Amino acid sequence: MPATDPAAFAPALGAHRAPRTAVACTHCALEVPGGLVEPGAAHQFCCTGCRAAYEILHEHGLDQYYGFGERREASVTPSGRTYEEFDHEAFQKLYVRGLPDGRAQVDLYLEGIHCASCVWLVERVPLLLPGVARADLEIRRSLARVEWDPTAVPLSRVARMLDSLGYPPHPFRGVQRDAVRRREDRAMLVRIGVSGAIAGNIMLAAFALYAGWGGGMEHRWELFFRWVSLLLVTPALVWPGRIFFAGAWAALRTRTLHMDVPVALGLAVGYAQGAVNTIRDSGPIYFDGLALLIFLLLVGRYLQQRGQRAAADGAELLYSLTPSAARVVDADGGARMVPAEALLPGMDVDVHPGETLPADGVVTAGQSQLDTSLLTGESHPVSAGAGTEVFAGTVNLSSPIRVRVQRAGESSRVARLLQQVEESGRRRAPVVETANRMAAYFVAVVLALAVITFVIWEIRDPARAVDNAIALLIVTCPCALALSTPLAVSMAIGRAARAGIFIKGGDALETLARPGRMVLDKTGTVTTGRTALVQWEGPDWVRPLVLALEADSAHPVAAGFRAAWPRLAVPPARDSAHAMGGGISGFVNDRAVVVGAPAFVRARARRGAMVPANVAPGLTPVLVAVDGEIVAGAGLGDPVRPEAAAAVADLRRRGWDVTLLSGDAPAVVDAVGRALALPAGACTGGASPEDKLRVIEEARRRSPRPVVMVGDGVNDAAAIAAASVGVGVHGGAEACLATADIYLTNPGLGPLVELVDGAERTMRVIRRNLLFSLLYNVVGASAAMAGALNPLVAALLMPASSLTVVVSSWRARTFRGGAA
Amino acid sequence: MSVIYIVVPLALLVVAAAVAAFVWAANRGQFDDLDTPAVRMLHDDEEHRPLPRPPEPPAGAA
Numbered sequence: 001m002p003a004t005d006p007a008a009f010a011p012a013l014g015a016h017r018a019p020r021t022a023v024a025c026t027h028c029a030l031e032v033p034g035g036l037v038e039p040g041a042a043h044q045f046c047c048t049g050c051r052a053a054y055e056i057l058h059e060h061g062l063d064q065y066y067g068f069g070e071r072r073e074a075s076v077t078p079s080g081r082t083y084e085e086f087d088h089e090a091f092q093k094l095y096v097r098g099l100p101d102g103r104a105q106v107d108l109y110l111e112g113i114h115c116a117s118c119v120w121l122v123e124r125v126p127l128l129l130p131g132v133a134r135a136d137l138e139i140r141r142s143l144a145r146v147e148w149d150p151t152a153v154p155l156s157r158v159a160r161m162l163d164s165l166g167y168p169p170h171p172f173r174g175v176q177r178d179a180v181r182r183r184e185d186r187a188m189l190v191r192i193g194v195s196g197a198i199a200g201n202i203m204l205a206a207f208a209l210y211a212g213w214g215g216g217m218e219h220r221w222e223l224f225f226r227w228v229s230l231l232l233v234t235p236a237l238v239w240p241g242r243i244f245f246a247g248a249w250a251a252l253r254t255r256t257l258h259m260d261v262p263v264a265l266g267l268a269v270g271y272a273q274g275a276v277n278t279i280r281d282s283g284p285i286y287f288d289g290l291a292l293l294i295f296l297l298l299v300g301r302y303l304q305q306r307g308q309r310a311a312a313d314g315a316e317l318l319y320s321l322t323p324s325a326a327r328v329v330d331a332d333g334g335a336r337m338v339p340a341e342a343l344l345p346g347m348d349v350d351v352h353p354g355e356t357l358p359a360d361g362v363v364t365a366g367q368s369q370l371d372t373s374l375l376t377g378e379s380h381p382v383s384a385g386a387g388t389e390v391f392a393g394t395v396n397l398s399s400p401i402r403v404r405v406q407r408a409g410e411s412s413r414v415a416r417l418l419q420q421v422e423e424s425g426r427r428r429a430p431v432v433e434t435a436n437r438m439a440a441y442f443v444a445v446v447l448a449l450a451v452i453t454f455v456i457w458e459i460r461d462p463a464r465a466v467d468n469a470i471a472l473l474i475v476t477c478p479c480a481l482a483l484s485t486p487l488a489v490s491m492a493i494g495r496a497a498r499a500g501i502f503i504k505g506g507d508a509l510e511t512l513a514r515p516g517r518m519v520l521d522k523t524g525t526v527t528t529g530r531t532a533l534v535q536w537e538g539p540d541w542v543r544p545l546v547l548a549l550e551a552d553s554a555h556p557v558a559a560g561f562r563a564a565w566p567r568l569a570v571p572p573a574r575d576s577a578h579a580m581g582g583g584i585s586g587f588v589n590d591r592a593v594v595v596g597a598p599a600f601v602r603a604r605a606r607r608g609a610m611v612p613a614n615v616a617p618g619l620t621p622v623l624v625a626v627d628g629e630i631v632a633g634a635g636l637g638d639p640v641r642p643e644a645a646a647a648v649a650d651l652r653r654r655g656w657d658v659t660l661l662s663g664d665a666p667a668v669v670d671a672v673g674r675a676l677a678l679p680a681g682a683c684t685g686g687a688s689p690e691d692k693l694r695v696i697e698e699a700r701r702r703s704p705r706p707v708v709m710v711g712d713g714v715n716d717a718a719a720i721a722a723a724s725v726g727v728g729v730h731g732g733a734e735a736c737l738a739t740a741d742i743y744l745t746n747p748g749l750g751p752l753v754e755l756v757d758g759a760e761r762t763m764r765v766i767r768r769n770l771l772f773s774l775l776y777n778v779v780g781a782s783a784a785m786a787g788a789l790n791p792l793v794a795a796l797l798m799p800a801s802s803l804t805v806v807v808s809s810w811r812a813r814t815f816r817g818g819a820a
Numbered sequence: 821m822s823v824i825y826i827v828v829p830l831a832l833l834v835v836a837a838a839v840a841a842f843v844w845a846a847n848r849g850q851f852d853d854l855d856t857p858a859v860r861m862l863h864d865d866e867e868h869r870p871l872p873r874p875p876e877p878p879a880g881a882a
Contacts, residue, residue: 116859123860139856186846193842201835221824228828 026066027054028076049076053165057121060128068117076166082337083159083169085325090342095171096155103133104150107172110162113142118167126161129153143172181309188305191240192298198236199291205229206288206795226285230278233287237271241294257440259482263297265443266477273470283467284790286474289798293479296802300483303490326358327351329402343408351396351403353553359408363388366401369555370394381556397555398578434510434766435485439478446476446781453785464787472784475794476777480801484769487809492762495815500745501755508725508741510766512759515655516705516724519696520648522662522672524712525729526749527638531556533564534619534639538632542624546632548573548588549595557622558584560636583622594625601625638668640675647749648676654756656708661695663687663715692719700724710752727752758815765812769805776801 023032026043027050037044045051053076057065085091097105110122119137122144126135131152136145146158162169172178205225212222244267247260270286277283325337329348340358343349348364351357357370369381372394381397384390390403392412407413450469457465493503503509523529547570550558573593576586583596585604594604598621605625619635648658659682662669666685673683687695692709696719699707709716709723712730720726721739728740730747744751780797783789845851 119856119859137856138853139859140853182849182852185852186849189846189851190843193846194839197835197839197842201832218821221821224824224828228832232832 025050027051047076049164049166052076056125056128056161056164060125062124065117065121068120076164081160081163081168083156083163085337085339086155086159086171088338088342091171091339092155094339094341095173095175099147102149102151103147104155105145105147106155107175107178108144108146108159108162108169109172110137110142110144110167110169112167113137113139121165122162122167125165126158129157129161132158144169185305185309188298188302191243192295192302195236195240195291195295195298198232198240199288199295202229202232202236202288202291205232210795223281226278226281229285229287230275233271233274233291236291236294237267240298241267244294244297257436257443259436259439259478262439262443262446262476262478263293263482265446266474266479267293269470270474270477273474284471284794286794289474289795290477292799293477293802296479296799296806297482300486300490304486304493306490341409343405345405345408347405347408349403349405350400352400353396353398355396357390357392357394357396357403359392359403359405360412361390361403361405361407363390364402364404366399368399368401369397371397371556398553435481435770438481438770442478442481446473449476449781449785456785457787461787468784468787468789471789471794472781475780475784475789475797477798478773478777479798480773480776480805481770483802484773484805484809485766487805488762488765488769488812488814491809491812492758492765492814496755496758499751499754499758499815501751501758501815502743502745503741504743505741509759509762511706511725512708512756513763514706515657516707517657517659517699517703518651518708518710519659519661519699519719519723520749521709521711521713521716522660522664522669523638525710526644526660526672526676527640528747529638529712530563531560531620531636532639533560533634534637535635536564536632537634538624542626542632544568544571545588545591545593545626546595546624549576549584549586549593553578553584557620557636561634591627595622597621598623601630604628605630640672641748644749645676647753648678650753651756654760656756658682660684661687661692661719663689663692689715689718692716693722695719696722727755754815761812761814765809765814769808772804772808773801776804 023037023044024030025032025046027045030046032044032046036046043054045054057063092104095106099105112118113122119139122137123135126132126146129148131149133147133149135147137143138145144162146155148155148158159169205228208225209217209222209229211217244260244264247258248264251258251261267290270290273283274285274287274290277285326340326343327335327350328338328343329335329350335350343359349358349361353368363384363386365386367383367385370384370390372382372391384401390401392408450472453472454465454469457468489509492509496503520526543565546561547565547568550561551570551573571589573586573588576584578584579596579600582600583594585592585594585596587593594601601623605628607630619637622634622636623630624632624634651658658676658678660669660673660676660678661684662672664685666683669683669685673680684695692715696707696709700722706724708725708727709719710727710729711717711720712728717739720728725742726740728743729752730745742755744755776797780789780794783793
């Protein structure tokens with residue numbers, strides 16, 4: 001899986017790292033490395049990518065770019081890909097739309113979009129290619145919509161152009177949903193606009209009426225304004241207000257009670273009574289309150305929808321980053337790139353080191369090691385040679401292999417796993433929000449009170465009985481009650497997003513506020529998910545020799561060494577040879593160097609003066625021999641994140657029952673569990689994705705308390721979907737992003753604590769809001785029962801309660817991390 | 821005061837026109853992306869591209 005960079009979808013947060021000491025790159029303004037400075041040259045470049053980008057711009061007279069104050073400070077590193085799969089039939093069918101005038105249109109997700117000058121580059125430069133008609137960038141989501149003439153220029157050419165500027169393009173995999181959402185958003189906006197305009201104008205009429213109420217107003221004017229109000233409120237009810245009636249109807253049909261039910265009841269009764277009173281020419285009309293109520297409720301709903309939308313967008317964009325191409329080998333031996341969607345069983349595919357397998361199949365040539373952690377959670381690489389069955393989604397680590405495709409696309413193991421994920425997601429019963437749970441009692445109480453009011457007044461003063469009962473129904477229309485949850489939740493979701501926590505559904509927050517069982521995946525969640533050098537015993541002079549051999553190996557051990565010593569100068573190595581499952585040997589500075597597994601190295605060297613101590617359990621041991629003598633030993637492993645222990649302790653203090661569930665070897669899982677000070681029974685290793693799903697489902701059956709699954713891989717996805725709340729963590733696989741209710745963009749478990757903390761605070765705000773709105777309703781209901789409710793009091797009570805809730809939600813500090 | 825009988829309906833007509841304009845703008849996608857145009861205008865010094873929004877792709881055409 002590609003490393004997922006949070007900055008990729010938070011362009012405004014681009015880090016400014018520029019140690020500008022010596023010479024600055026003309027294109028990106030970063031420091032030019034010493035070896036690349038050209039004395040006397042007017043323009044200096046930190047890399048060939050920047051030079052190429054500069055040449056494109058300069059050649060076409062676009063030097064204006066360099067005049068912009070805010071520029072992307074990141075060197076351009078073109079991927080060198082040909083993007084030929086972009087021209088393939090299957091790709092075009094999936095992502096490209098034909099326009100009526102013969103042009104084609106595609107939505108591309110660009111990496112590296114960061115600031116204003118990116119907009120300028122992306123919208124100008126592709127137009128230099130003949131045949132490209134337009135390129136529009138949406139900066140918030142880094143989406144570029146390109147229109148071009150397919151007969152004049154292939155899409156791959158456009159893609160290469162964007163790539164050479166440092167914006168590698170990916171097809172946007174959410175076009176269908178995007179169009180649906182856009183329609184929904186627009187419809188919601190229109191409803192808000194219409195109801196807002198109506199509410200404002202009814203208020204004007206209402207002011208005239210209230211002003212004339214005390215001071216004497218000619219009856220014909222009063223009549224006129226009452227009719228104007230009726231005329232205005234009618235469209236507000238039948239157009240924007242219709243969604244409440246639709247919601248209430250749907251709830252009644254499924255025999256559940258939703259907040260829409262009391263709202264629709266209040267609206268309907270208020271409107272009917274107001275209309276009757278207008279025609280009768282006596283008694284209160286409630287139109288101003290009703291119109292305002294519709295408007296406020298719609299705004300609350302829109303805010304909530306937008307917050308959840310933004311979170312879902314973030315996950316979808318990450319999904320677009322997954323590799324989409326496979327290298328198919330034709331009968332004549334030539335290789336070509338095709339989209340993964342076009343693979344068929346029986347095809348031969350070449351997979352280079354560092355690439356992800358595009359389909360399930362059998363290795364026909366080559367020997368390599370595969371990282372299967374995506375599927376199994378196993379942190380150690382697995383060997384694969386001719387005849388080995390391999391699966392889509394695993395990563396080839398060390399050398400090229402050829403795979404005969406057996407199952408591609410929907411029938412691959414990953415895809416089947418994902419189908420399971422979808423199913424368990426569908427089976428999940430929706431969490432009923434607190435406000436909706438209250439709606440049931442609320443309707444019952446209000447109706448009972450209305451009956452009581454009617455009976456009492458029927459005895460005391462029958463003429464006023466109907467009026468007072470109806471006034472009670474109207475004044476208790478639960479505007480503030482219906483607003484309280486969406487407002488508090490949408491504010492919390494917005495604040496959380498700024499803190500790097502994407503919450504896709506408000507009900508997740510309510511669930512998280514009650515402690516339950518929290519199941520953590522190990523690889524990538526509690527640990528860093530990357531092999532790192534944990535233990536090193538040996539002299540310093542050996543280090544450059546090790547790095548020289550490991551310089552261009554995709555093996556995790558090599559990556560671990562490189563990450564541990566990033567600043568060492570690396571001498572060139574020659575005659576280096578990779579031995580499968582063993583290690584690497586070669587010559588550096590004319591010395592024979594062997595790095596690898598103990599058995600491999602001991603077979604090629606004698607024990608020297610230096611005898612490395614045993615490495616800790618759970619680590620991969622590596623020995624280094626120089627000129628036939630063992631000189632150093634190292635232990636590499638997947639280290640526990642530094643803040644994990646403190647975070648777990650914090651969660652347990654809050655009452656959460658924290659457990660580890662991993663596909664990795666039980667010994668490794670237990671070691672991690674000890675590092676986190678978890679009780680002995682809390683760690684389970686060797687769990688397949690199916691096992692994980694079973695564990696979560698059983699935990700949910702056994703206890704009504706919430707079960708939270710935190711994970712990062714496809715192997716966790718089914719469990720995440722089945723949990724009460726699924727949390728995906730930084731760098732996770734796209735399947736995990738798609739099913740998780742919450743996605744944490746910052747690495748580690750610290751954000752998890754913040755999430756639980758924020759959820760608790762949000763629940764407190766919701767409860768406070770509910771209390772306020774109930775208080776207002778008690779006041780209103782008492783006044784109505786006493787027969788003391790006049791239209792002015794009703795008109796003041798309704799907006800005042802809503803405003804209290806708005807202010808209370810606005811001021812609440814739910815998530816703190818939003819410093820950006 | 822009888823002028824109210826004319827002025828109020830007139831005002832309501834103006835409101836109707838404003839609402840119609842808003843609905844038209846929303847449906848044409850004027851409020852879809854509120855970030856990029858603000859940035860784009862910074863660079864449109866010497867060259868203007870008064871292009872209309874592209875037509876919405878027909879549903880299911882992708």
